[in-house]
Amino acid sequence: xATGNFSILTMTxxxxxxxxxxxxxxxxxAAALRVGIKNGGCxxxxxxxxxxxxxxxxxxxxxxxxxxxxxxxxxxxxxxxxEMDFEANKLGAGFIFKNPNQTGSCGxxxxxxxxxxxxxxxxxxxxxxxxx
Numbered sequence: 001x002a003t004g005n006f007s008i009l010t011m012t013x014x015x016x017x018x019x020x021x022x023x024x025x026x027x028x029x030a031a032a033l034r035v036g037i038k039n040g041g042c043x044x045x046x047x048x049x050x051x052x053x054x055x056x057x058x059x060x061x062x063x064x065x066x067x068x069x070x071x072x073x074x075x076x077x078x079x080x081x082x083e084m085d086f087e088a089n090k091l092g093a094g095f096i097f098k099n100p101n102q103t104g105s106c107g108x109x110x111x112x113x114x115x116x117x118x119x120x121x122x123x124x125x126x127x128x129x130x131x132x
Contacts, residue, residue, distance in 0.1 A: 007062075007064075007081065008060060008062050008071065008076065008079060008080055009035065009062050009064070009069060009071065009082045009083075010064050010083050010084070011064045011065050011067060011069075011083070011084045011085075012083060012084070012086070013065065014085060014086040014087070015085050015086040015095060016064065016065035016066065017086070018086040018095070019067040019086075020066065020067060022051075023051075023067070028051060029053070030051035030052055030053055031052070031068060032051075032055070032061070032067075032068035032069060032070045033049060033050070033051065033052060033067065033068070033069050034048075034049070034050045034051065034052040034069075034071075034072070035047070035048070035069055035070070035071050035072075035079065035084070036048040036049075036050075036071065036072040036074070037072075037075040037078045037079070037114065044114075045078070045114050047097050049095055052068075052070040055070055058073040059071065059072060059073065060073060060076055069084075078099075078101055078114045079099065079101075080101065081099070081100045081101065082097050082099040082100070083097070083098040083099075084096075084097055084098075085098060101114050102114050
């Protein structure tokens with residue numbers, strides 16, 4: 001889902017391919033991935049990724065490249081404009097988040113600092129009447 005021309009969360013082709021593989025595994029019954037933010041770590045916050053068994057009434061549902069992504073409403077303002085990617089190298093593989101709201105990260109890469117998007121600037125970026 002996009003608000004105006006501004007996407008909440010998008011996926012690269014590599015992330016979508018890996019998500020399809022995970023969601024189509026015979027032992028998984030989930031129809032979507034759940035993305036969120038939790039407090040903790042050296043820098044203050046970390047991204048969460050899990051299988052979505054249910055969709056709550058206030059969850060935001062985004063679909064990109066055929067993958068359904070459920071976003072907790074408390075995480076929305078931290079994730080606007082984020083691109084989800086998947087990278088594999090000699091040391092490991094995993095999903096990474098390219099978030100324009102991220103202001104820093106810890107040395108080990110396990111946690112981040114994120115400033116929530118300003119609702120007024122989001123409204124003006126989308127051409128929303130509330131911002132005018």
